[in-house]
Amino acid sequence: MSNLVESLSTPHSILEALAKVRAAHAYLVQQGALAVSSAADLPASPLWGTQIKRVPVIFPQSNRPKLIPASIEKHNLTEVYNQCAHMERLIDALEWAARELPGYHVTNCQPTTSSKSNDLVLQNAAGETARFEVSDVVGKKDSNRKQDKELKSLGVLSSGKGEARFQIDRFPIGRLFLVVSTDFAHLLCNRTKVNPKTNPHYYYQKHPVSQWTVIFEVLPAK
Secondary structure, eight states: OOOOSOOBOSOEEHHHHHHHHHHHHHHHHHHHHHHHHHHHTSOOOTTHHHHHHTOEEEOOSTTOOTTSOTTOOEEEHHHHHHHHHHHHHHHHHHHHHHHHOTTEEEEEEOSSOOOSSOSEEEEETTSOEEEEEEOOOOSSOOTTOHHHHHHHHHTSSOSOOGGGGGOOSSOOSSEEEEEEEHHHHHHHGGGSSOBTTTBTTEEEEEEEOSSSEEEEEEEEOO
């Protein structure tokens, strides 16, 4: 998906980052809601799917937050609401971090893009890090193996397949978190204990955050 919201790659306090992400999210929601209203006015017809797929989200320059690139004039509606949902999990994570990790600051934050960096990286004065992978999977199944992708990004799993993915040199340094929807949390709740077949060297500690979001800390097996 395109980069709708620019990354924060310079140090910010958690509250500063939260304010910027909230502002960008509010702008996308406002413009996305207008596009949804336009889509709702389309009558049922043989070309309904073709037409609704092409309803754009228009990005006016007025009141545009700094994190929304000026070059983007319009965007696909489906991508906008998918990315808004992702940002809503990220906002919950930042709010949680502001409460639970007050000694940390944001060193990197990827509100809407997928990259080699983690979605959110925090660091404290001692140089200790907290890394987060954020997703908004709908439903209680992991047909796209999203969990494995996120754990690989955190360094908990290797790039191997099958049991080979558990072959890592050492458990990653720092605190590690998965930020997921409450739907997807039902699956991860089954991984809260070490299991020789599914998670031999890690387990999850659950942190309910909101009606829609759960954070799981990924911890090494003792």
